[in-house]
Amino acid sequence: MADQLQVDIVTPDGRAFEGEARGVKAPGIKGSFEVLRNHAPMIAAFGIGQLVVKTQDAYEDLTISDGRIEFATSGGFLEVLDNRVIVLAETVEPASDIDTERAEAAEQRALQRLRESTSPDEREEAQEALDRARNRLRVSMGGV
Template sequence: MADELTVDIVTPDERSFQGPANGVRAPGIEGSFEVRRDHAPMIAAFGIGPLIVKTEAAHEYADMHNDRIVFATSGGFLEIIENKVMVLAETVEPASDIDVERAESAEERAQRRLSQEVQAEERETYEAARDRARNRLRVAMGKVGTRQS
């Protein structure tokens, strides 16, 4: 395929995806961005949000209606060199593998803690936990790109 990239998504624990793609969209620290064939070499940080691999190839996690695989991620780095995209993620979870009840419980726990008086450092920790849980819920429910308070 002429528009192909080679994509490799890894975490400290596993390789989550490896294969061809037409593009990769990541939740960049300064805004989301997309990588296509012949993108300039780059290293970028990304944060909590959906990581989307656009592919026509059959893959166990592919949403065959949209030809894309959506992952919930909590941040990491993405490197592009000569049409090879290496994603080094803290965590990455395919939408189809997300346990919605577990994510809802995590969000509720974080919200409960945030409603109590906590130190600034603890507040940041609980806000990040809440944001990760909300991202997992949005990805699992197919509401990628929508805002929820």
């Protein structure tokens, strides 16, 4: 369609999404941002948060809610050029694939690690693990 973007979401494990979309919303390092058709060329870093692909199309194995495919991500880079969005993510997981019980267990393990950490590096690693687990929980429950 004329008002669509071509979107590719890629991780070290492979392609997580490829298709057309009306927009992409990402958790930017300095705040969320959205890319729509005819966006200026850019490269941006994003962090732990919710990545949303806005589409009306059906994609096999992906749950679409209100025209949105929601992913939990742990960060990466997003490039926009000529109505094509390429997302290079450390990890990305569709909301429909997130095991809530497993994410809750990861949250509890991260909280325990945070309580037991003795060095700044250990605390930072535990906090990042906690942030990732909580993000997965929020995304799995449809929250932001």
